[in-house]
Amino acid sequence: MNAIGKLGLKQRYALLTRGLDWEPSYQPRDKVFPYAAFEGIKVHDWSKWEDPFRLTMDAYWKFQAEKERKLYAVLDSFAQNNGQLGLTDARYVNAIKLFLTGVSPLEYQAHRGFAHTGRHLPGIGPRIAAQMQSLDELRHVQTQVHTISHYNKFFDGFHDWQHMHDRVWYLSVPKSFFDDARTGGPFEFMIAIGFSFEYVLTNLLFVPFMSGAAYNGDLATVTFGFSAQSDESRHMTLGIEVIKFLLEQDPDNLPIVQKWVDKWFWRGHRVLGLVAMMMDYMLPRKIMSWREAWDIYFTEAGGSLFEDLARYGLRPPRYADVATAEAEHISHQNWAIFYQYTHAAAFHTWLPSDEEMDWLSEKYPNTFDKYYRPRLEMWREMEKEGKRFYNNGLPQLCTTCQIPMGYTEPGDPGTICFRTSEFRGETYHFCSDGCKDIFDDEPEKFAQSWLPVHQIFQGNCGGASVEDVLRWYRMNLGADNMDQAGSPDQRQWDAWMEARRRVAG
Amino acid sequence: MPIVALDPGYAEKIDVRDREENFHGNIVVYIHWEDHLSFCAAMAFPLPPDMPFGALLQEIIPTYYGMHPDFPRIDWPAVRWTIDGREVTPDPAASLRDHGVHHKSLIRFRTPGLTGFRGSGS
Numbered sequence A: 001m002n003a004i005g006k007l008g009l010k011q012r013y014a015l016l017t018r019g020l021d022w023e024p025s026y027q028p029r030d031k032v033f034p035y036a037a038f039e040g041i042k043v044h045d046w047s048k049w050e051d052p053f054r055l056t057m058d059a060y061w062k063f064q065a066e067k068e069r070k071l072y073a074v075l076d077s078f079a080q081n082n083g084q085l086g087l088t089d090a091r092y093v094n095a096i097k098l099f100l101t102g103v104s105p106l107e108y109q110a111h112r113g114f115a116h117t118g119r120h121l122p123g124i125g126p127r128i129a130a131q132m133q134s135l136d137e138l139r140h141v142q143t144q145v146h147t148i149s150h151y152n153k154f155f156d157g158f159h160d161w162q163h164m165h166d167r168v169w170y171l172s173v174p175k176s177f178f179d180d181a182r183t184g185g186p187f188e189f190m191i192a193i194g195f196s197f198e199y200v201l202t203n204l205l206f207v208p209f210m211s212g213a214a215y216n217g218d219l220a221t222v223t224f225g226f227s228a229q230s231d232e233s234r235h236m237t238l239g240i241e242v243i244k245f246l247l248e249q250d251p252d253n254l255p256i257v258q259k260w261v262d263k264w265f266w267r268g269h270r271v272l273g274l275v276a277m278m279m280d281y282m283l284p285r286k287i288m289s290w291r292e293a294w295d296i297y298f299t300e301a302g303g304s305l306f307e308d309l310a311r312y313g314l315r316p317p318r319y320a321d322v323a324t325a326e327a328e329h330i331s332h333q334n335w336a337i338f339y340q341y342t343h344a345a346a347f348h349t350w351l352p353s354d355e356e357m358d359w360l361s362e363k364y365p366n367t368f369d370k371y372y373r374p375r376l377e378m379w380r381e382m383e384k385e386g387k388r389f390y391n392n393g394l395p396q397l398c399t400t401c402q403i404p405m406g407y408t409e410p411g412d413p414g415t416i417c418f419r420t421s422e423f424r425g426e427t428y429h430f431c432s433d434g435c436k437d438i439f440d441d442e443p444e445k446f447a448q449s450w451l452p453v454h455q456i457f458q459g460n461c462g463g464a465s466v467e468d469v470l471r472w473y474r475m476n477l478g479a480d481n482m483d484q485a486g487s488p489d490q491r492q493w494d495a496w497m498e499a500r501r502r503v504a505g
Numbered sequence B: 001m002p003i004v005a006l007d008p009g010y011a012e013k014i015d016v017r018d019r020e021e022n023f024h025g026n027i028v029v030y031i032h033w034e035d036h037l038s039f040c041a042a043m044a045f046p047l048p049p050d051m052p053f054g055a056l057l058q059e060i061i062p063t064y065y066g067m068h069p070d071f072p073r074i075d076w077p078a079v080r081w082t083i084d085g086r087e088v089t090p091d092p093a094a095s096l097r098d099h100g101v102h103h104k105s106l107i108r109f110r111t112p113g114l115t116g117f118r119g120s121g122s
Helices: A009-016 A057-080 A090-102 A104-120 A124-152 A161-165 A172-182 A186-215 A219-249 A253-282 A290-312 A320-326 A330-340 A354-363 A368-384 A433-441 A452-457 A466-472 A488-504 B053-065
Strands: A412-416 A419-423 A426-430 B027-033 B043-047 B080-083 B086-088 B105-110
Touching (some): A057 A124, A057 A219, A090 A488, A104 A186, A219 A290, A426 A433
Antiparallel strands (some): A419 A426
16 A cells, blocks of 8 residues: 555556556457447557646545535535526526537536547546546536526426427537547547537636626526536546647548538537627626627637647637627627527526617627617517517528528528538438538438427427427426516516515615 | 438438328418518428418408507508419409419518517518
8 A cells, every 4th residue: 555655646647547558368359349440540559649648637536526525515505595686687697598508418418428439449548537527517507407406496497408409409519519428439420529519619608697696696506617627637638638649640530520510610609609698688687798709719719729730730620710709799680589489498588688788789880780780679679569579480490500590691691501412312401501501411311310300390309380389398388488578577586676675675 | 321220211201290291271371571570580381382372461461460559550552472482463452372372481571660569670
């Protein structure tokens, strides 16, 4: 025992990783690692893998335990002190509904994906790293569920998040994103999630939600955010190590990796549109606009990353320029989708106030007043006449990202972008060149897409009427859905605030 | 290029989920009103292919687009139609199929002079 205690950090880490590897003798290696070869990635020397965890491994257990203790202490105090009353406004809670139903299940998907990858990568270094990340991701979903369970006691829409994740039309967007990654091979998964999502795009997901929480009095969410954040930095270093390692191992890997970078950048960009509308429309106290966040975290940070990777021959993702141009539009277009389909959503929407519209004009001087303010003002007039606009129809969905086809042509915000492909005599529709390219590369995979609108028409979603479908989603009609105004959430909040005023005299 | 998959027979085993025969005799038809993007996307409808085009004009379009302030002002004979990119002059008595509408066709219509709330395209 004492001898082990005297080993250095590196030696102890080597025993944990390299020491756990062995050459199989009962089965050939390719039978032990059956997923290792089919993607066409060539690895000549796994020992060249530089494990990003090697120096922090020892501290890992101690830190994780410490973080858990702090987290649950904060959650207890939040619950005992009725922390929900410290929020800026009841509207804020909808951002957390979106997080729990849309993002937390992805943490679980990431846990499963890394567990699988941690079994199937032939190199022991990345195998251990993927297994550690798998544990982290499981911890993340647990902390989020525990945090949000408090909100479930007081607000609607939180009750059946797992059931909904597999069924509800807009949750099919993040779900299909991860299903796609997990059904790729282990190397594609590592580029999709480890590199593109965790390294390139994660700051656009976590920072806005956690800063949004901090700005809006949500101490509980800030706490799980910080608890996850220190893991995220480790996951990012794994993501960057993976891409460098694959590009260094063989020049034939470059076109494969490039294709994945292009694909997963675009898929991630589409999923992050949910965050865009959260930042610009859902936070009562705004942090920054989506446009500003995109400029900082993608254009600047991503730009220097891809300059660094250029020495391997890797270029920035295809359509990064289109995504940057879309940053002027995407939050407005997404909020328009949810505003008119909020009768079929498990969170509420509303029209921005005059002050919020002015903020949007200031942040989006090129687009908001010209294209989006008139739309919101028209709906405001309809609301005043007692005809709050709900779209009666079901939207056409993109076959790849599964989002309603509400995005406009690059350079022409007045025209919807329609793209199509033919495959085995059937037509497929896409919202963008990015989504069409992804389909065209793997039509056999995406021809199997479970598109919620088509599934309703096929009779697979509980019935033919919207109410039947919403019951099948397990939505509580009249509570979880519809406008924020008049919702049980809002009435409850107003009653609390009124009681507080009375007590304060 | 063939799909990269672990199973060499993958391409032959897939279940194409949105085949026409899965829609109980209907076809999926998408309809979109140009310059009125307050309707956030084209809408999807499961329709019998022998339904007359006139039923779109009389029933479906008024039901789903009628709440827009531009709607009562539409000059229907002047409306311009495309089906999957082809310009067409619809015959209300002829069926969708007669117009070349097939499973997952996109019908777009433009209403000259009407470009949304205050001309904003919404």
